[in-house]
Amino acid sequence: MARKSGSHSQITGPRIRQAALRLFARHGYAAVSMRQIAQEVGVQAGALYLYTSDKQSLLFDLMHDHLTDLLAAWDAQEKQADAVARLEQFTRFHILYHLDRPDEVFIAYMELRNLTPDNFASIERLRRRYEDALEEILRNGQAEGTLSVPDSRIATLALIAMLTGVNTWYRQGGRLSPDEVVQTYWEMVRNTVGARG
Amino acid sequence: MARKSGSHSQITGPRIRQAALRLFARHGYAAVSMRQIAQEVGVQAGALYLYTSDKQSLLFDLMHDHLTDLLAAWDAQEKQADAVARLEQFTRFHILYHLDRPDEVFIAYMELRNLTPDNFASIERLRRRYEDALEEILRNGQAEGTLSVPDSRIATLALIAMLTGVNTWYRQGGRLSPDEVVQTYWEMVRNTVGARG
DNA sequence: GTCTATATGCTGATAGAC
DNA sequence: GTCTATCAGCATATAGAC
Incomplete structure (x- = not known):
C-alpha cells in the first residue's frame, strides 16, 4: 500500500520538536506562535496538533527530555573512585554536555515560569536529582x-x-577551546572546594 | 486651580513601572499585556501611553534604571584598599544588593532577548561596566x-x-540569614581566587 | 497526514469625548 | 489625565474536506 503523497509521520514529529526548540530558545515560549513553528517545519498550523496535544506539552517535552537525557548521560559515565577525581569528571562532563546543547539548556532555565504547576514540579524533581549527584560527591x-x-x-x-x-559567554571560535575552558574552570572548582593537591 | 478629580500624574507613572516590573518578573515580558498592567494600576489601557511611548521602552527603562542604580551604588561605596578586602566587599555588596531586588535582577537576566538591538547593546554596555569593576579587583x-x-x-x-x-534559591525565612549567606559565599569566593590568609 | 476554513478571543496602539 | 471605542491583526485550537 503506497503512502499518500505528503505523508511524513516519521519525520514531521521530530522536526516540529526541533523547530520549537530553536524558536523557543531564540524568542521565548510566549513570543512564539504555533504558526511560526508550523512555517519553520513547512506544514500548516493545524497539522501540528497531530503530534502534540497543545503548545504547553511541546515545551514540557523539550525540558523533560533534556533533563532525562542529561541524567542518563551522567549515570552512564564510568565513575572515578575518589571524590576529587569524580568532581573533576563532573566538571568536565557538565561543561561539555551543556556547551553541546545551548538551546536545550537555555530553555530549561528560562522557561520554567511558563510551565503549568504540575509540569513545573515534575521538571524541578529532575533538576534536583542532578544537583543531588553533585552534592553526593561533595559529601x-x-x-x-x-x-x-x-x-x-x-x-x-x-x-x-x-x-x-x-553557556552565557562561550562562543565557538573564541579565545579558548572547550578543553581549555574545562581546564580553567577545573582549576577554580578545585580551589572553591579546597581540594588537596 | 483645583485638579480634576482622577488626576494623579505624579503617582501613576511610578505605579505603572512598579506593576510592569512585578508582572514581567512573574510571567515574562511577552506574556504580559498592556491591559494587565493597566488593570494592576487601576486605569484603562489607553492611559498607559501618557507615561510610556510603548511596551518596549517600559522594559528597557526597567533594565536600564536597575543597572544604573547598581553601578551608582557600587561607586558610592567607600572602597577597601587592598584587593582581597575589596573582593570581600564586592561579594557582600553583590549578594545583598541583588537579594533586595529579585524582580529587577530576574528581568535584567531573562528579558535580554526581548530588547531591540539598540536597547540590547545599551544594556550590555552597562553590564560590562559592572563586570569590569570586579575584573579590576582581580587584576x-x-x-x-x-x-x-x-x-x-x-x-x-x-x-x-x-x-x-x-537569587535562584534564596527564600526569606529559610535556613540561612542573608548575613550567613554572605559568609558562606565569601569563604568559597576566597578559595576560588586562591586568596592568601 | 495535511489542508483550508473558522470559532472565539486577545493584542498593541490610537482618536476623540469629557 | 483618564475614559470609551475602535482598528487591524494575530493567538490557540478545532472541524471537516481531500
Missing part, C-alpha cells in the same frame, strides 16, 4: 577529608551556577 | 600577589554567575 569528599566546603548544599548550587554560566 | 590582586586566578576575565564571569545564583 563523600568531606567524609574522605579530601575536600572541604562550608555547606555542601550551597556549594552544590554555587558550582552548578558557575559551570552553567559558561 | 589588582594578581599584581599585588595576594590572589591568583587562571584567567581574570573568566574568573570574573564565573564569580558573578556564582553570586547571582543566590
Whole structure:
C-alpha cells in the first residue's frame, strides 16, 4: 500500500520538536506562535496538533527530555573512585554536555515560569536529582577529608551556577577551546572546594 | 486651580513601572499585556501611553534604571584598599544588593532577548561596566600577589554567575540569614581566587 | 497526514469625548 | 489625565474536506 503523497509521520514529529526548540530558545515560549513553528517545519498550523496535544506539552517535552537525557548521560559515565577525581569528571562532563546543547539548556532555565504547576514540579524533581549527584560527591569528599566546603548544599548550587554560566559567554571560535575552558574552570572548582593537591 | 478629580500624574507613572516590573518578573515580558498592567494600576489601557511611548521602552527603562542604580551604588561605596578586602566587599555588596531586588535582577537576566538591538547593546554596555569593576579587583590582586586566578576575565564571569545564583534559591525565612549567606559565599569566593590568609 | 476554513478571543496602539 | 471605542491583526485550537 503506497503512502499518500505528503505523508511524513516519521519525520514531521521530530522536526516540529526541533523547530520549537530553536524558536523557543531564540524568542521565548510566549513570543512564539504555533504558526511560526508550523512555517519553520513547512506544514500548516493545524497539522501540528497531530503530534502534540497543545503548545504547553511541546515545551514540557523539550525540558523533560533534556533533563532525562542529561541524567542518563551522567549515570552512564564510568565513575572515578575518589571524590576529587569524580568532581573533576563532573566538571568536565557538565561543561561539555551543556556547551553541546545551548538551546536545550537555555530553555530549561528560562522557561520554567511558563510551565503549568504540575509540569513545573515534575521538571524541578529532575533538576534536583542532578544537583543531588553533585552534592553526593561533595559529601563523600568531606567524609574522605579530601575536600572541604562550608555547606555542601550551597556549594552544590554555587558550582552548578558557575559551570552553567559558561553557556552565557562561550562562543565557538573564541579565545579558548572547550578543553581549555574545562581546564580553567577545573582549576577554580578545585580551589572553591579546597581540594588537596 | 483645583485638579480634576482622577488626576494623579505624579503617582501613576511610578505605579505603572512598579506593576510592569512585578508582572514581567512573574510571567515574562511577552506574556504580559498592556491591559494587565493597566488593570494592576487601576486605569484603562489607553492611559498607559501618557507615561510610556510603548511596551518596549517600559522594559528597557526597567533594565536600564536597575543597572544604573547598581553601578551608582557600587561607586558610592567607600572602597577597601587592598584587593582581597575589596573582593570581600564586592561579594557582600553583590549578594545583598541583588537579594533586595529579585524582580529587577530576574528581568535584567531573562528579558535580554526581548530588547531591540539598540536597547540590547545599551544594556550590555552597562553590564560590562559592572563586570569590569570586579575584573579590576582581580587584576589588582594578581599584581599585588595576594590572589591568583587562571584567567581574570573568566574568573570574573564565573564569580558573578556564582553570586547571582543566590537569587535562584534564596527564600526569606529559610535556613540561612542573608548575613550567613554572605559568609558562606565569601569563604568559597576566597578559595576560588586562591586568596592568601 | 495535511489542508483550508473558522470559532472565539486577545493584542498593541490610537482618536476623540469629557 | 483618564475614559470609551475602535482598528487591524494575530493567538490557540478545532472541524471537516481531500
